[in-house]
Each structure stands twice: as C-alpha cells, then as structure tokens.
Amino acid sequence: MAKKAKTAISPTREEDYPEWYQQVIRAADLAEISPVRGCMVIKPWGWAIWENMQRELDRMFKETGHENAYFPLFIPMSYLEKEAEHVEGFAKECAVVTHHRLEPNADGDGLTPAGPLEEPLIVRPTSETIIGVMYAKWIQSYRDLPILINQWANVVRWEMRTRMFLRTAEFLWQEGHTAHATRQEALDETRLMLDVYARFAEEFMAMPVIKGEKTADERFPGAVQTLSIEAMMQDRKALQAGTSHFLGQNFSRAQDMTFQNQEGEEEFCWTTSWGVSTRLVGALIMTHSDDDGLVLPPRLAPKHVVILPICRSDEDRATVLPYCESLKQDLAKQTFAERPVEVMIDDRDLRGGEKNWYHIKRGVPLRVEVGPKDIAKNGVFVGRRDTGEKSPAGRDEFVTNIGRTLESIQENLFARALKLREDNTRPIGDLEEFKAFFTAKNTKKPEIHGGFASCHFVEDPAVLELLKKLKVTIRCVPLAADDESAPEGTCIFTGQPTRQRGIFAKAY
Template identity: 45%
Template sequence: MNRITKRSENYSKWYNEIIDKSKLAEFSGIRGFMVMKPYGYSIWEIMKEKLDKMLKKSGHENVYFPLLIPKTSFSLEKEHTKIFSEGCAIVTHSKLIKKKEKLVIDPESRLQEELVVRPTSESIIWKMYKRWIQSYRDLPILFNQWGNAIRWEMRTRIFLRTNEFLWQEGHTAHSTKKEAIEETKKILNIYTEFSEKFMGIPVLQGIKPYMDKFHGSDTTYCIEAMMQDGKALQIGTAHFLGQNFSKAFNVQFTNFHGKKEYVWSTSWGVSTRLIGAIIMSHSDDNGLILPPKIAPIQIIIVPIYHNDHGEEESKIDELSIKILNILKEKKIRVKYDNRKIFTPGWKFYEYEMKGVPIRISIGKNEIKNEKLEIFRRDTYKKMYITLMDMKKNITHLLEEIQKNIYQKALNRTKKMTVKLDDYNDFKERMHRLGGFILAHWDGDKNTVKKIQNDTEATIRLIPISFGKEKGKCIYSGNNSSQRVIFSKSY
C-alpha cells in the first residue's frame, strides 16, 4: 500500500493526495468544479447539522432564494457590484437548438434581462426586503440560507477555492445600528465556537483592514486559523453592512417615532472551505485525522478472521455485533466492516487514511484474552481493555481525542504567533517559518503592498482582543496605534 507524500517534502501534494486517497472529492473535469464523494459530503452534512442547530438556537430561520439574480438588481450596490462582477457567470439565453448536428444557442431565445448566477445573495434578498419591510414591527429579519454559489477563480484548489462551492449565507435586517453590530459579533462568536468546539481548530478574531473588507459593508469581522505549513486560512466572515444595501435598494421602514429610516443589516457565511481547514490543521503523513464530533465514522470495528471459518469466526462476529449494538445505543457513529474480500491490513490502512478516530480490532487473541484492541488515530497508540471498560469509557475516550486534537492545534498556533518590531526579523521569520506575526502598521495600504512584495505576507486581521498599543510601523517607522496580524495565507 503506497503511503502519501510527506508534508515536509511537498505540502501541496500531501494535501491533494489526502483528498484523493481518503475519497473526499475530486475535480469534475470542468475547470474549478469539484465532485464531493460520499465520505466528503457526509463530513459536510455533519458540519451543516451542527452549525444549523447553533444558528436556529440563536433565532435564525432557514430560507431559500433563487440561484439566478436579475442583472439590474445585482448592479444596484456599486461597491458590491465592482468586485463580484469580475467573477460572475451570466445567463443570456434560454434555449439550445440543433444545427448541423451540433447544439448551438438559439439567438431567438435571448432573455429580455440577463441573469447573474449568484456569487452571493444580497441583491436578490434586498429586492424581496423592499416588499416585506414597511415598519419597525417587521424587524428584525434573521435569515440563513444553505446553498451554493459560483465565483470564477483564476487559480483553483479543491475545497479551498473552487468556482462552485457549498455554503451557508446569513442575511439579517435590523431597526438600529447597535442591534446590527451586535448581530455581527454574535455570529462571529458562533463561528468561533463551531470552529473550536466541533472542528478542533483554534482561531483568532478580528476586523479586516479597510482595503480588504467585504465590498458593500461598513466593517468585516473574521476568524483566521493557522495551518501546519505556517500559512493562515480565513475560516469565516461576518459583515456589518450598515445602511449601504438599504440605501441602494431604497428599503426604508417607519420607526417607533413614526419617521422613515433606512434599514441596518448584516451578512455572513462559511463554506466547504472548512473541510480544507480540517485537513490542513489536523492531518499527518499517514492521512486524514478527523475530530470525533464531525467524523462520519467515529469508531470502526474490524474483525480479524483466520483460515478457520467455523466456531472462531462465529465468536468474532458475535462479539463484534454485540459491540456494534452497544455503541449504537450510545449514539456513536459506528461501522462494522466484516467484508471478506479485503484483508485486515487493507482495512487498517483504509480507515487510518480516512481519519476514523478509533479502531476496535477483534480476533482470536481478543476472544481468548477477553480484551479488545483499541487504536487511537490521533496518537497512533494501542490499548487493550475489557468489554466492560470499553462500555464505560468509550464516550470519554472520544472526548479525550477531540480535546487532544484541539490542544495540539492550539499549541502549534501559540508557537507560531510572535510579536516583532524589527523588519529584518520580520522578513527572516516569514521566509523561514511563516506563522502569525503581531506587528505595528501605519494604516497605509501602500505599506501593506510593499510588505507583501517583500514577504508574500498580508494583514489577516486587526485583533479584537489585544487592545490598542502605540508604536512604530514595522516597515515605514511611522506612528501606529495598534498591532495587526500579518501572515502568508491561502
């Protein structure tokens, strides 16, 4: 069985091989469009289920808006249109005809108005808000949508940046600025909790610098995570849109005092990029490592048969099925792989590659000694325990694995986060190790461009929790009021 490329040899190849060999996804043959295989999609389904519960608990309702947006609606918010129009797919005709044995566009079927395939749904949603919002009594609106979006990308990478991706996008409308800002921060905290509690990925919270905020927003909040190769990955964003879209679409409401006012709003989202984050944050040179809370298979049971197909095999099956039923009663996602067309060694490799947190092996020795072999994917350690101990402690073991995976990622993030004030040290560190560098910035976007040209690093966020601190810009020496986070990124 061929092992995958080591991270130290070629990180990009390692990443692609994990996706391939663990059967998560592959490109479809259409540039930038991926097919999510059952195992990859089941990870997304679990993540979707967990996050959906969190959003509903916080008062949000699921809706669905059309994939196609009239171009006139899409064009109304100018800053929004400016950035997204560069990567849009446009529907211009509604019919194909056969001509000389070829399918061609019917010129007679040109649409009266061209339609944009959604890169994001603000435009179509605000068209509907104009119908629905008349009074402060109609607010707040707290919507969430699960769907897909299309954005043409120059360079694609499976899960991380594809022309089509699955995601959730939240859209809310409020009667006050304060309420909209509180909503944005609430979502940022929900994303943080989801990333750390379920995905096992520690994140930094912050605000995007003015030149990198979502076009059409007043402020973009974000969470960033550190991958094993020293590059940052943006996990999620939450945008305080101010009144920009309500003014563009002329959506006003009558407030409590009987006066007309423009609506305040937010939008926010995470996507299938999260699966890429899990791969790059946790996996090792033996394949995928999944946190138990989002693993489609939390425990795999592998019987070890020998040539004797009689009594011994029956005892192995009997014990395996007993364990299977015990684990199912505990609401654990478990699979019993008793296929005889594959050897136990092949199965071990398969489920290690797929990142299944726990493997239970049962053979004649386990029957004889009345102990089970328990293998932990996160540490590669084996232990031998009785059936009674397994029944008592298996849930705790899954929790321990979840905590260990998170702690390992947290320790790495802390180790790869430093404060620097000397630009030569900054360049050397970024070139050699990468990571998060806390450094002063003078607020000039041209300074960031020069630093990026030297090091490939950009400002990932302005930290929320670190507070103000006067100093000198690491590049220009000009005055600075706060440190920001620099890093290379995906």
C-alpha cells in the same frame, strides 16, 4: 510488489504541502475534481463531514434566533449594478446566463444557444442583492424588524485558480442575512455570529481561531466592517474560515430597504451578512491530518469507531461476527457530545492490514480489532488515530469509557493545533526581522516557514505595496487587542506611532 511506504501519504507535509493536501483528499475519498472546470464532486465520506458541520451550525443559528429560507440561484444583472463597491468586487468572477434554450447547429452537429434573454441573469456569487430586494418588500414598520434569515445554498465565483474545498468555482455555504432597526443591533448581530463561528471552529472542528476585524482593503465589497476568524494551517499559512459583515446602510440605501420607526419617520435598515462554506472541510483537513492521511475530530467524524473483525477461518467468523455485532450494539447505546456513538463494522473480505490502512487514511478516530484471541479474553484491541497508540482493552471498559476516550481525542487535537499556532506566532517590532520571518531559505522550493506575526501598523498604501512583494497579508486586527488600553507602539513599516496591532501571515 508494493514497497512498504513509511507513511500512507506521499509526499509528506514537509516534502510538498500542497501535494500532500491533494493526496489526503484522494486517500480519504473525500472528493474528486470533476470534468466541469473548477468544480468538484463531493463523495460520500466528504459529504458526511459537511453534513455534520451543517447540522451543528444550523442548530447554533436556530439557537440564536435565526430561521432558514431559500432564495433563487439566478439574479437579474441589474440587481448587481445597484451597489457600486459590490459590483466592483464580484463582476470579474460572475457566471452569466444569456440564453434560455438550445438549438441544433445549422450543420446538424451539436447545439447552439438560442433565445437570448432580454436581461442576462447571473448565477449568484452571494445573495445580498436578491435578498435585499425581497426584504425591502417585507419591511414596512419597525415591527417587521429584525429579520434574521439564513440560507444553505450553492454559489458560483468564476475563480482563475481552484483547489479542492479551499477554492472551487461552485461551492456550498450558508449565508445569513439580517436587517435591523438600529446600528447597534446590527453591530451586535455581526459580532454574535462571529462568536458562533469561533465557537463552532474551536469546539467542533478543534481548530483554534483568531477573531478579528479586516482592514479596509480586505473588506467584503460594500461592507462597513468585516469580521473574520483566522486559523493557522500546518504549513503555517493562514486560512480565513468564516466572515461576518456589518453592512451599515450601504445595501439598504441601494435597495431602498426602509422602515417607519416609532416616531413615524422613514429610516434605512441596518443590515449584516455572514457565511461559512465547504472551505471549512479544507480547513479541517489542513489543521489535523498527518502523513498517514485524514485525522477527524470526533465531534465531526461520520463514524467514531470502526470495528475490524479478524477471521482466519469460517469457524472464526461464526464467533467473531456475533461478538462484533453485540459490541456495536453496546457502543451505539453510549453517547458522545450528546449524540449516539457512531459505529461501523467493516467485514469486507480484505486483508487485515489493508482494511486497517483504509480507515487510517479516512481518519476514523478509533479502530477496534476483534479476533479470536481478544474474544478469549473478552477484550478488544484499540488503535487511536490522533496519537497512533495501539493497546488492548477490556471490552466492557472500552464500551463504558468510549465517550471519554472520544472527548480526549477531541481535546488532544485542539491542544495540538493550538500549540502549533502558539509555537509559530510571534510579536515582531522590526522590519528586517519581519522580512526574514516571511522569507524562505530555499527560494526554489520554499520550505514551510513563517507563521503569524503580530505587529504594530498603520493602514497605508506603501505598507500594502511592501506586503504584496513579500506575499504577506494583514489577516486581521484581533478583537481582543482592539481597546484603549492597548500599548502604544510604532508602525514597523512607516515608523508612525499607533495602538493598532495586526496579525500578518501568508494566506490561502
């Protein structure tokens, strides 16, 4: 007999956060590790979440003037060699294609690669180079600019250690690549897309983020400036959720991407690139889920409401099922976030409790039980995933209020996540306090500790060395704090005077 567990997920977040994360994914049936090293299979429920993310992001990209296109998976090795810093950054983790066919082995058992390529191809770890080559062909005049293109694609980075959604060898993402006539225009674009990401994270994922600039050592290989959004997960570690890079003229120089300006002079383009990946699904999981499994913000949930018919007999079925069907119809006519409410009926022949837990673990925002007793009162019995509240409601009242209820769940999740971040963010002006903040009491099995520390600092090799020892990273220099009026302070590591303040945290 199965012991009645207190929580649906074991271990709990407190007991073992990384293991909890894996178990949530499994319990919600989002994805599964595949037989292919470092690669995962995204299952229907996980894919549906990604599709919703894509839909909203794609809409936002288009609203800001971008178009979609598609570039090849393979990139000639020589392309990668053009931008020195870029190669340095990605060379260590490239999948390389060296042959174009297979032949039977001499002993007739198995296959062996044959037909070596004259020039090896790499599987794109990102597409700056191939896209740059194409842009160079497309751009002659300032009239050809700007080019504002996005692509939805898969990329491969041969990571040593992988974790589902957070870091896999192959992952899905979108990468925007733009080319502009002026530096300022490219800078504006970089910032615009960061704002799009931040808005998406906060409004759709209900995940508060800090917008900031990366320090030199955390910058995208080849970029002049890297902006990112950083979120705090429930174990108080930071997760970089999206990046927007100002590439200056580094890539356009390397790829000879030039245009003639209005004065007839030849100039290099100013380019940007920006991306978010399936990592966002991981961020979503770690931001909201609890010890009973996944919790989905309504704006990204594949289903908003699941109706659970309670039938004890065939006679019950005859009345309950039609009632559920009509409830579904009525709910589907309602809207939430300018879209129809998504409803499903789960009439599988399973026990009530089992079905209930199934949907709890998958994070469906609202569960509605409908049985003969409810029907007699023309009511429903509603369970809210975010708060765990369960209460009876009148059928019509429930239907009319559905949009508002979902909105309140969305807001509650955001507020809860924001509170977690605020409770665990603090300014630190003293090195000893800084060390204590980031040191677990239990050295063998570190408990959840630390958070975001906001500190004055200067960029210095000695600082990086110390941070490395503590396993702490500079997440970013928040954009809001980056102005002339920022208060003067002293670097907590070197004692030098500085206005620069950064967010420090352990990170994924």
